[in-house]
Amino acid sequence: MTAKWMSVAEIKQKIGESSAEEVTADYLEAIKKSKINGYVTVSDRALEKSKEIDSEGHKGPLAGVPIAIKDNISVQGLPNSCGSRMLENYVPPFNAHVIEKLIEAGAVILGKTNMDEFAMGSSTESSYFGPVLNPWDLERVPGGSSGGSAAVVAAGEAPFALGSDTGGSIRCPASFCGVVGLKPTYGAVSRYGAVAYANSLEQIGPLANNVEDIAVLMDVIAGHDARDSTSVPEEKTDYQAALKDDIKGLKIGVPKEYFGEGISPGVEKAVWDAIHHCEALGASWEEVSMPHTKYALASYYIIAMSEASSNLARFDGTRYGFREAGETWHSLISKTRAEGFGDEVKRRILIGTYALSAGYHDKYYLKALKVRTLVKQDFEKALSKVDVLMAPTMPNPAFKVGEKIEDPLALYLSDVNTVPINLAGVPSMSVPCGFTDGLPVGLQIIGKPFDEPTLLRTAYTFEQNTDYHSRRPPEVA
Amino acid sequence: MVYENPDGVMIGLEIHVQLNKLKSKMFCGCSTDYHDAEPNTHTCPVCLGLPGALPVLNREVVKAAIKVGLALEGEIAEETQFHRKNYFYPDLPRGFQTTQYDYPIVSKGKVVIEGEDGEHEVGIWRAHMEDDPGKLVHIGSIEKSKGVLIDYNRSGMPLIETVTAPDMRSPKEARRFLDKFRNILEYLDVFDGNLEGAMRMDANVSVYGGTRVEVKNISSHKGVEKALLYEIMRQKNVIRRGGEITQETRHFDEARGVTIGMRTKEEAEDYRYFREPDLMPMKVSDWTPKIKETLPELPDAKRARFIEQYGIADMHAKALTSKIMLADFYEGVCKKGTDPKQAATWIADVLLGELNYRDLVISSYDGSTIGCINDKDHSIANSTRVADMVDLVALFTDGKISDRAAVEVIRTILDGEEEKTPLQVIEEKGLFKAEDDLVTKAVAEAITENEAAVQDYLGGAEKSLNFLVGQVMKKTKGTADAKTAREMLVKELKG
Ligand SMILES: [Zn+2]
Numbered sequence: 010m011t012a013k014w015m016s017v018a019e020i021k022q023k024i025g026e027s028s029a030e031e032v033t034a035d036y037l038e039a040i041k042k043s044k045i046n047g048y049v050t051v052s053d054r055a056l057e058k059s060k061e062i063d064s065e066g067h068k069g070p071l072a073g074v075p076i077a078i079k080d081n082i083s084v085q086g087l088p089n090s091c092g093s094r095m096l097e098n099y100v101p102p103f104n105a106h107v108i109e110k111l112i113e114a115g116a117v118i119l120g121k122t123n124m125d126e127f128a129m130g131s132s133t134e135s136s137y138f139g140p141v142l143n144p145w146d147l148e149r150v151p152g153g154s155s156g157g158s159a160a161v162v163a164a165g166e167a168p169f170a171l172g173s174d175t176g177g178s179i180r181c182p183a184s185f186c187g188v189v190g191l192k193p194t195y196g197a198v199s200r201y202g203a204v205a206y207a208n209s210l211e212q213i214g215p216l217a218n219n220v221e222d223i224a225v226l227m228d229v230i231a232g233h234d235a236r237d238s239t240s241v242p243e244e245k246t247d248y249q250a251a252l253k254d255d256i257k258g259l260k261i262g263v264p265k266e267y268f269g270e271g272i273s274p275g276v277e278k279a280v281w282d283a284i285h286h287c288e289a290l291g292a293s294w295e296e297v298s299m300p301h302t303k304y305a306l307a308s309y310y311i312i313a314m315s316e317a318s319s320n321l322a323r324f325d326g327t328r329y330g331f332r333e334a335g336e337t338w339h340s341l342i343s344k345t346r347a348e349g350f351g352d353e354v355k356r357r358i359l360i361g362t363y364a365l366s367a368g369y370h371d372k373y374y375l376k377a378l379k380v381r382t383l384v385k386q387d388f389e390k391a392l393s394k395v396d397v398l399m400a401p402t403m404p405n406p407a408f409k410v411g412e413k414i415e416d417p418l419a420l421y422l423s424d425v426n427t428v429p430i431n432l433a434g435v436p437s438m439s440v441p442c443g444f445t446d447g448l449p450v451g452l453q454i455i456g457k458p459f460d461e462p463t464l465l466r467t468a469y470t471f472e473q474n475t476d477y478h479s480r481r482p483p484e485v486a
Numbered sequence: 487m488v489y490e491n492p493d494g495v496m497i498g499l500e501i502h503v504q505l506n507k508l509k510s511k512m513f514c515g516c517s518t519d520y521h522d523a524e525p526n527t528h529t530c531p532v533c534l535g536l537p538g539a540l541p542v543l544n545r546e547v548v549k550a551a552i553k554v555g556l557a558l559e560g561e562i563a564e565e566t567q568f569h570r571k572n573y574f575y576p577d578l579p580r581g582f583q584t585t586q587y588d589y590p591i592v593s594k595g596k597v598v599i600e601g602e603d604g605e606h607e608v609g610i611w612r613a614h615m616e617d618d619p620g621k622l623v624h625i626g627s628i629e630k631s632k633g634v635l636i637d638y639n640r641s642g643m644p645l646i647e648t649v650t651a652p653d654m655r656s657p658k659e660a661r662r663f664l665d666k667f668r669n670i671l672e673y674l675d676v677f678d679g680n681l682e683g684a685m686r687m688d689a690n691v692s693v694y695g696g697t698r699v700e701v702k703n704i705s706s707h708k709g710v711e712k713a714l715l716y717e718i719m720r721q722k723n724v725i726r727r728g729g730e731i732t733q734e735t736r737h738f739d740e741a742r743g744v745t746i747g748m749r750t751k752e753e754a755e756d757y758r759y760f761r762e763p764d765l766m767p768m769k770v771s772d773w774t775p776k777i778k779e780t781l782p783e784l785p786d787a788k789r790a791r792f793i794e795q796y797g798i799a800d801m802h803a804k805a806l807t808s809k810i811m812l813a814d815f816y817e818g819v820c821k822k823g824t825d826p827k828q829a830a831t832w833i834a835d836v837l838l839g840e841l842n843y844r845d846l847v848i849s850s851y852d853g854s855t856i857g858c859i860n861d862k863d864h865s866i867a868n869s870t871r872v873a874d875m876v877d878l879v880a881l882f883t884d885g886k887i888s889d890r891a892a893v894e895v896i897r898t899i900l901d902g903e904e905e906k907t908p909l910q911v912i913e914e915k916g917l918f919k920a921e922d923d924l925v926t927k928a929v930a931e932a933i934t935e936n937e938a939a940v941q942d943y944l945g946g947a948e949k950s951l952n953f954l955v956g957q958v959m960k961k962t963k964g965t966a967d968a969k970t971a972r973e974m975l976v977k978e979l980k981g
Contacts, residue, residue: 081538083537083538101531101536102536103536105538200538201538201540205764208763208764235542237540238543238765238766239763239766319581319582319758322574322581323537323580323581325574325576325581327636338576367756370758370760374760
């Protein structure tokens with residue numbers, strides 16, 4: 010039996026019975042037959058690595074378990090393109106903190122997954138390497154920006170994957186592809202080695218076919234790292250210990266602002282059904298108000314683009330990456346950036362530069378920071394009364410490739426339910442909670458800072474009592 | 487006497503100091519000891535700005551900045567806050583510099599200098615931490631350069647930028663401020679001013695309360711003084727001719743001694759400052775009292791103590807404390823039992839004078855020897871030992887050698903090709919004071935052999951006596967004491 014779509018526990022059992030090499034080979038075989046363009050780079054060292062694990066008798070928690078890595082997380086020796094022509098041939102000489110942890114645990118890196126260029130997008134259409142296709146409907150987008158990571162997990166081309174979430178980039182594609190995704194609390198996972206889009210907002214996090222595997226991965230990647238000053242020196246959390254089928258007495262808050270105008274009826278129904286299901290399992294729910302939600306989207310985009318305009322300044326063709334020759338250094342850098350970046354990246358750099366400029370700084374950037382504080386207070390207030398918040402991850406199911414790419418504003422608006430979480434820095438998960446017109450719907454569960462255990466317990470209980478997570482996309486089966 | 491400042495000169499300074507005595511760079515573990523290294527060998531993903539690498543603030547940089555702030559009698563911030571200053575330049579690997587903006591580590595300090603009319607206070611507006619970019623190296627001369635190479639060894643070096651109030655009223659005051667400021671930093675042991683690029687200065691100056699002009703990137707204290715002298719003259723002449731001073735940034739051409747306008751565009755640069763999201767504020771309010779306790783004795787305090795403890799003149803105390811290594815050398819000599827007043831004269835007046843004459847600056851003191859380098863060509867000069875100074879002063883005070891001979895010894899030690907002790911020099915050159923009868927004989931000979939000069943002197947020509955003294959010195963090969971010879975001649979001729 011192929012290892013495709015197996016849980017980590019099943020894979021470990023299979024390795025015990027046969028070998029890590031066989032498991033890796035199964036996944037490489039699935040990748041070979043892929044129809045979704047989920048990988049930018051498939052590692053030619055994966056099989057060799059799995060053999061090493063076998064011969065060493067590696068005892069790590071992920072010994073021989075394959076994993077896919079978003080192409081903005083540095084893996085020594087593999088290109089780290091960030092979905093951009095700018096870094097197509099850039100090979101980092103160091104490993105990200107999370108990669109060091111994975112290697113220590115014995116994981117086998119299958120390859121680097123496709124993404125929106127520099128993580129800027131919600132559809133994975135802005136990748137220089139072409140769009141990723143949604144395994145549930147090959148005419149639709151997988152969501153973004155970690156579209157490759159979500160899609161390869163959904164399609165059985167990796168048991169689980171790492172993504173990054175700046176404004177929903179893990180949860181959106183998890184929702185669109187019918188997999189589980191977690192954006193950890195800001196500071197829970199080291200960002201060292203992840204190429205920054207908007208540093209104050211983003212976290213690396215796991216995507217998997219089930220909640221347990223999310224916890225397994227968190228136990229490996231989370232924890233303090235002195236190389237990331239924003240990493241929080243907390244006592245190590247035992248994420249797998251949180252996996253209990255019990256939400257009796259759990260208090261759920263339902264923010265009415267997250268069911269606003271434009272939400273698709275199918276999504277609304279699936280999410281309410283999920284909330285009622287939790288009620289039946291012993292939880293209670295109440296409506297809560299988060300009045301500043303309507304300003305969050307504008308605040309998010311101003312902050313993210315401002316930070317991006319500075320973070321991406323280093324790509325000047327001088328030291329590494331793409332270079333277009335010029336007569337002078339100034340013409341070299343402007344040609345390099347004109348040719349090396351795609352339209353969406355350039356749009357965000359320009360807007361961010363504008364928002365930080367003298368005369369506009371206070372009007373836009375400073376105001377956005379003030380709104381951020383208010384949004385954060387909304388969460389503090391709401392989460393002081395309830396244990397978790399529940400809402401739709403995305404207001405709509407996956408849309409068609411090309412449908413929104415010419416209308417950036419419509420695309421930005423689809424992030425309305427995910428970006429407030431990044432502004433507040435709180436943890437949030439998306440779990441499959443139903444289907445509408447054959448497309449997966451994601452339930453978003455939001456928690457208090459560093460209370461991932463409660464999120465995991467809630468998601469796990471819901472999962473144990475439903476079967477959405479075990480359905481597979483027919484087109485890639 | 488009050489200095490009237492007739493041209494209404496107001497000078498402010500911005501000084502960038504590299505904290506090159508710290509072991510590692512500002513945000514990574516790379517060594518700061520790159521000055522003799524191959525290009526791009528002291529780098530890592532962080533200081534090369536590779537994507538995904540993150541800065542970690544070196545606590546030692548913050549401690550050094552707090553030390554500086556306390557020495558400048560400034561207010562120390564409660565926590566560190568960093569901003570990004572965004573601009574493109576090939577030596578700037580991340581496209582921004584990490585600096586402090588509206589909450590610097592130090593604010594509202596002061597330095598008292600010797601002004602035009604006595605003690606004069608120069609306000610310190612702020613001192614903040616920031617990182618240094620890399621360095622551009624032109625292939626060949628700048629004019630004919632075929633290309634530019636970039637060395638990132640310097641990238642990420644910790645800097646402190648200090649901004650003064652426009653409190654200096656003359657180029658001389660600016661120079662004195664810089665000398666004192668550098669001296670304070672060396673006392674704090676955070677900075678070696680002799681390393682290339684260790685201190686870079688911008689000066690702003692206005693006359694008659696008018697528009698201020700900035701002169702950028704001057705590399706020496708003398709350069710600042712010269713640039714300001716030129717710039718004040720230029721501004722006065724523009725005004726005299728009925729022109730107006732425009733707000734601008736000028737460059738100082740050190741070779742020609744003139745300032746040159748750099749930008750014609752009026753637009754101000756927009757650095758799009760914003761808080762550095764990758765560095766969380768570091769609370770330092772509880773560090774400050776501890777650092778204050780460990781602060782070393784500073785120049786003014788040392789000067790007062792020298793006067794008190796050694797009973798030396800203020801002029802000497804000031805000169806001896808003008809450099810920490812010199813002060814330590816002096817105390818080293820005194821500790822060996824040398825009379826402090828004699829030691830002060832020989833070190834502050836003679837040794838320091840001879841060093842200055844040779845453009846030598848003290849660059850090291852290891853407890854027994856001071857090392858010097860040439861300020862012009864940075865070559866290493868002969869060193870001077872405590873033990874030698876102790877011996878030399880003893881030989882002089884015991885009357886074994888004349889003052890002239892002692893000076894000769896110092897010169898020989900500084901200029902000699904081999905290392906020699908004072909005794910060796912004295913023996914080789916026959917500098918021991920001549921026996922009295924030898925001098926008496928020489929005096930008698932000088933009188934009999936130079937009758938005309940004797941007659942002239944007796945006739946009232948004082949100059950002729952000088953000639954006769956010269957003759958005595960010649961006959962004794964310089965070993966006679968000139969003063970004694972003169973007295974003996976006068977006694978012999980006039981009774
Ligand atoms: Zn470094």
